[in-house]
Amino acid sequence: MKAWLRRNRWGLLALPVTVVLAVGANAQRLHDYWWDQDLRHEAATGGQGEWVAWTDPFSDATGDVTRTFQVKVTGSESTDVADSSDGPADLDLPSDLTGWRVTMDFEAQPDQVLFGCLLALLDDEGNRYYYRARANKVSQDIWPCVPQDHPGPMPSIEAGKPRTVFPGEERPSHWTARPVVVVPRSAKITQVLLWWEQPDYLAVQLN
Amino acid sequence: MTWPARIGAGVAVLAALAVGQAVDAALPVEHTDERPFVRAGGIGDRVHMNYADVTVDAVHTAKSLDTPQGKVGTPGRWLIVDVTVVAWGRPLSRPAMSLEDDSGRVFLSDPRSGYDWSSAPTGVRWRAQVPFEVPEDALHGATLVFSRDANDDRRDDVARIDLGIEPGDVAGLWDTQQVIELPPAQMATP
Numbered sequence: 001m002k003a004w005l006r007r008n009r010w011g012l013l014a015l016p017v018t019v020v021l022a023v024g025a026n027a028q029r030l031h032d033y034w035w036d037q038d039l040r041h042e043a044a045t046g047g048q049g050e051w052v053a054w055t056d057p058f059s060d061a062t063g064d065v066t067r068t069f070q071v072k073v074t075g076s077e078s079t080d081v082a083d084s085s086d087g088p089a090d091l092d093l094p095s096d097l098t099g100w101r102v103t104m105d106f107e108a109q110p111d112q113v114l115f116g117c118l119l120a121l122l123d124d125e126g127n128r129y130y131y132r133a134r135a136n137k138v139s140q141d142i143w144p145c146v147p148q149d150h151p152g153p154m155p156s157i158e159a160g161k162p163r164t165v166f167p168g169e170e171r172p173s174h175w176t177a178r179p180v181v182v183v184p185r186s187a188k189i190t191q192v193l194l195w196w197e198q199p200d201y202l203a204v205q206l207n
Numbered sequence: 208m209t210w211p212a213r214i215g216a217g218v219a220v221l222a223a224l225a226v227g228q229a230v231d232a233a234l235p236v237e238h239t240d241e242r243p244f245v246r247a248g249g250i251g252d253r254v255h256m257n258y259a260d261v262t263v264d265a266v267h268t269a270k271s272l273d274t275p276q277g278k279v280g281t282p283g284r285w286l287i288v289d290v291t292v293v294a295w296g297r298p299l300s301r302p303a304m305s306l307e308d309d310s311g312r313v314f315l316s317d318p319r320s321g322y323d324w325s326s327a328p329t330g331v332r333w334r335a336q337v338p339f340e341v342p343e344d345a346l347h348g349a350t351l352v353f354s355r356d357a358n359d360d361r362r363d364d365v366a367r368i369d370l371g372i373e374p375g376d377v378a379g380l381w382d383t384q385q386v387i388e389l390p391p392a393q394m395a396t397p
Binding site for chain 2 (some may be wrong): 095126132187190
C-alpha cells in the first residue's frame with residue numbers, strides 16, 4: 001500500500017485540482033443562466049441621507065472600463081404627481097395605488113457613462129417595483145438617474161468607435177433626479193436599488 | 208502488490224461500478240416529476256400563484272377584431288377573455304395564456320389578432336383582453352391556462368380557470384356579428 005501511494009503520489013495530488021478544474025469548467029452555464037440573471041450582488045450600500053459611492057465595472061466596445069459616481073437619497077415619500085417633460089402631472093391612480101418618489105442627489109465626472117441605469121424599489125415582503133418611464137398617464141424621464149436632456153456619454157456599441165455625447169447633452173457634475181414608481185398603497189418601501197448590468201447593484205436603505 | 212491484493216482491488220472496483228449502476232438505475236432520472244402545480248378556479252375567482260394572482264373577469268365573443276392593421280375576421284369566432292393579473296415579487300413580463308377545450312385541444316393567441324402582452328408591473332392590477340380564435344365546438348367547457356412562461360412550466364404554478372361556458376351558452380356566444388377593438392394591456396382603473 002505504501003509503495004502504491006508513493007508510486008501514485010503525483011496523480012493523487014493532482015486529483016483534487018483536476019476535480020475543481022473539471023467542475024469549474026462546467027460552471028459557465030451556472031454563471032450565464034443563473035448568476036447573471038438577477039440582482040444578486042450588493043456592490044455598494046448605504047443609508048438614506050448619506051453619500052454612497054460606487055465604481056461599477058462594465059465593458060463596451062472600447063473595452064473594460066468602470067463608471068464611478070456617488071448618490072445620496074435625500075427623500076422618499078408617497079406622491080400623487082410625477083415629473084413629466086411638461087412639469088408635474090397628476091398620476092391619476094386607482095385608490096389602492098400610489099406614486100413613490102425617490103429624490104436623489106448625484107455627483108459624477110461628466111465623462112462617466114451613467115446612461116441606461118435602472119431603478120427599483122424593494123418592499124419589506126421582497127416585492128421589487130421597477131421604475132417605468134410611463135407611470136400610468138405620465139411620461140417621466142426615460143432613465144431614472146440622469147437628467148433627461150443631459151444624459152452624458154453613451155456606451156460605445158461599435159468596435160473602434162469612442163463613446164459619444166450628443167452636442168448639448170453634456171452632463172453636469174451635480175444633479176438631482178426625482179423618479180416616481182407606482183406601488184401599492186399598502187407596500188412598505190425599504191430600499192432603493194440602482195443598477196446597470198445584473199448581478200451587481202447599489203442599495204440604499206430607507207429610513 | 209501481491210496477487211490477492213490485486214484481485215481484491217479488482218473486485219472492489221467492479222463492486223463500486225455495480226453500486227454506481229444500481230443507484231443510477233434506481234433513481235427515476237428519466238421520469239422526474241415535472242408537473243406544474245395546478246391552481247384551479249372559475250370566472251371571478253382570484254387564483255393565487257406564487258408569481259401572480261389571476262382573475263378572469265368575463266368572456267365574450269366577436270366575429271372580427273378591429274386592429275391597427277385593419278379588421279381581422281375569422282371563419283370561427285374570437286373568444287375574448289378579460290383577465291386581471293397582479294404580479295408579485297417581480298414584474299410579469301412574458302406570461303403564457305392558452306385555451307383548452309373539453310376534448311383537450313389547445314388554442315394559442317395568434318399575433319394576427321394584434322394581441323400583445325405588455326409587462327405587468329409588480330403589485331398593480333393589470334388588465335388584458337386576450338383573444339383566441341376558436342371553432343364552435345371548442346366553446347363548451349373551454350378553460351384558460353395561465354403560466355409564467357410559455358417554454359417552461361415545470362414544477363411551477365399554473366392556473367386553470369374554467370370559463371364556465373355551458374352547452375346552453377354556446378349558441379348565444381356563437382351568434383355574434385360584433386367587431387371588437389382590443390385595448391393594450393394596461394393598469395386597471397376601478
